[in-house]
Amino acid sequence: MNVLSQALEKGELIVTGRLIDASNATLLGEVSFEEKKVKCIYKPIAGERPLWDFPDGNLAHREFAAYLISKHGKFDVVPLTILRDGPFGLGMVQQWIDIDHTVDLAQFFGTDDIRLRTMALFDAVINNTDRKIGHLLPQADGKLFGCDHGVTFHEEYKLRTVLWQWAGDEFSEEEKNLLVDLLSDIKSNQIPELSGLITNTELLSLISRIENLLTSGTFPLPSQEWPAIPWPAF
Numbered sequence: 001m002n003v004l005s006q007a008l009e010k011g012e013l014i015v016t017g018r019l020i021d022a023s024n025a026t027l028l029g030e031v032s033f034e035e036k037k038v039k040c041i042y043k044p045i046a047g048e049r050p051l052w053d054f055p056d057g058n059l060a061h062r063e064f065a066a067y068l069i070s071k072h073g074k075f076d077v078v079p080l081t082i083l084r085d086g087p088f089g090l091g092m093v094q095q096w097i098d099i100d101h102t103v104d105l106a107q108f109f110g111t112d113d114i115r116l117r118t119m120a121l122f123d124a125v126i127n128n129t130d131r132k133i134g135h136l137l138p139q140a141d142g143k144l145f146g147c148d149h150g151v152t153f154h155e156e157y158k159l160r161t162v163l164w165q166w167a168g169d170e171f172s173e174e175e176k177n178l179l180v181d182l183l184s185d186i187k188s189n190q191i192p193e194l195s196g197l198i199t200n201t202e203l204l205s206l207i208s209r210i211e212n213l214l215t216s217g218t219f220p221l222p223s224q225e226w227p228a229i230p231w232p233a234f
Contacts, residue, residue, distance in 0.1 A: 004080060007033035008040060008093055013086045015042065024048045024059060024150070029086070029093070041147075044091035051151065053158075056199050059150030060092035065197040066126050066149035067094075072191050073182040075122040079137075079145050094147070100140040106234075109133045109162050115144035120163040121175060124220050125182070125210060126152040131161035133234045153198045155205040159220060160230045166219040176214065183210045 011031030019026040025047020029040045045058050054062075060083060067081035079095040086093065109116065116136075123131050129151045137145040171179070185191055186207055194203055213220070222228030 003033075003036060004038060004095065005082070007031050007036050007038045008080060008082050008095065009084060011036075011038065013040075013042060013084070013093065015087055025088070027088075028096075031093070039096035041094045041096060042086050042088075042091055043094075043150075044086060044088035046089045046091075048150075054151060054154065056202075057197070060090070061197040062152050063092045063094070063149050065194055066128075066152050068191050068193060068197075069126055069182070070122060072185050073122070073125065074178055075118055075125075077119050077122050077144065077146050078149065079147070097137045097139065097145050097147070100138045102140075103138045105133050105136055105138075108138065109136060110165065112165060113144075115142075116163055117166055119144065119146055120161065120166055120219065121171075121178075122146075123161050123163065124159060124213060125179075125206070127154050127158055127205075127209060128152050129154060129158045129160045130230045131163060132230050132232070133162050153202045153206060155199075155201050157209075157220075157223060158226075159223070160226075160228055162229055162233055164222060164228065167221050169219050171213075171217055171219070176217070179210055179214050183207065183214070186210070 008031055011033030013029055013031050015027045015029050017028035025044055027042040029042040031038050031040055043060055045060050048059050064081055064083050067078040070076060070078035079097050081092060081094040084093050135146050135148045137147055
């Protein structure tokens with residue numbers, strides 16, 4: 001366990017503010033561990049609003065499940081995320097990402113940047129229903145992260161995203177291998193935490209979704225049954 005992980009898991013969590021635009025309780029926080037202080041986002045389960053189309057589980061568990069898929073699948077697009085207790089109970093705690101404000105997200109999201117392509121593939125795997133432009137977090141060092149993965153892993157195809165520029169395009173060999181390895185890890189229970197974070201039906205749908213992606217060999221197409229772009233897009 002690295003120092004950052006230790007700090008998020010074991011440090012004293014203090015709430016320092018709140019993101020008022022979020023529909024669920026999204027709190028700014030800071031964890032102090034030994035002599036290290038880490039800025040973070042804290043989303044307590046107690047502050048979640050029920051969703052009619054996600055009746056089971058909770059957003060915090062889905063956020064953590066998304067992080068595990070990002071990590072084990074080698075997408076590396078979700079900031080370090082854990083589940084832990086805090087001032088308002090159990091919730092998701094995620095490393096705060098300082099974004100590069102020189103990047104114009106309104107222009108960036110529509111480019112063919114390989115980092116966005118990786119994000120689009122990740123979203124197809126987790127069945128992200130809400131990839132907004134504002135959820136993209138580019139860093140000054142060139143790394144790209146994404147946030148807000150609470151409405152994911154639905155058993156039905158519900159992909160809603162602003163990243164459709166590769167729809168129907170064939171996967172590269174590297175992308176195919178990534179999917180093959182991830183599928184193998186899930187089937188062989190190399191990510192055992194998943195079964196406690198999403199329902200068994202959702203887990204089976206995750207496996208089926210990856211298998212279907214490998215069978216088609218292409219990025220998915222937008223659904224014709226509902227809006228494929230989240231609103232608001234930003």
